[in-house]
Structures are given as structure tokens and as C-alpha cells.
Amino acid sequence: MAEVLFYHLTESTLEDALPGLLERSLQRGWKAVVQTGSEERRDALDAHLWSFRDDSFLAHGSDREPHATEQPVVLTTGEGNPNAAEIRFLVDGASPPDIAPYQRAVFLFDGHDAAQLEGAREHWKTMKAGGHAVTYWQQTPDRRWERKA
Secondary structure (H helix, E strand, O other): OOEEEEEEEOOOOHHHHHHHHHHHHHHOOOOEEEEOOOHHHHHHHHHHHHHOEOOEOOOOEEOOOOOHHHOOEEEEOOOOOOOOOOEEEEEOOOOOOOOOOOOEEEEEEEOOOHHHHHHHHHHHHHHHHOOOEEEEEEEOOOOOEEEOO
């Protein structure tokens, strides 16, 4: 069973939080796939990951590029796992595929968006009913993650 984490963004945006989580995943030796809710969001995150910090970038590609299978991080709108990732990030209300092949699945959702909150609640119920180890993390005012459940 995959470990499933829910990250409730209350103090920062997805663009602020995602790069650090991806960096930590890569430090563990994991490949990652990020599933977005739209092509526009995928493309915006693609551009952002190249320039999110002046002294660094995250090597990555998108599912529309020819060598996605060779990338440590792949951005996608689909349910595939082109780079054989160990961790799957789901953002902007993306519907998860079967997460059994992953070591970890991470749902990142905007705490100021009612639709994303409701979607996260539904995914929580589904993942818990599926027998996955599920944890809930919320940001503190200083943007650290605190386990709540």
C-alpha cells in the first residue's frame, strides 16, 4: 500500500511549496510525477520549476516532450507514470489514478479554494477506505508543515 499524504496549503501557494517537496523527494533517490488539473497549470509549473530560485532549478520535463521517460520529475495532466516514479503529486484537484504502484502519493490543495477542500475530503475518504496509510499535514504561520492527523 502506498503512503498517502495530504498537504493543506494555508500560508503559501503551490508554486512556493511544490519545489521544496520535489527537492526532498529527489534527495531520497525517488523520481516524481506531478499530475495537474489542466494543461495550462502544467505549463505554468513547467516554466516555474526552471526559475523558482536564483541559485537553483529542478531538472524536469513534461509528458508532451519526447524524453519524459528520462526525467527525474515529469509534469502531466494524465494518469500515466512515464518516468516510473516512486512518488506522485496531485495538485489543483487532479483525480488520482491507481496509486498502488507508488511508494507515496501527495495531495496538495489550496485551503482557500472551497472546491479543492471538498475534493481533498473526498480523496481522503477514498484513500482511507482503500487501506492506505493516510496522514494530514497543515501549514503553520511560518510555513512549516505540522501533522494534524
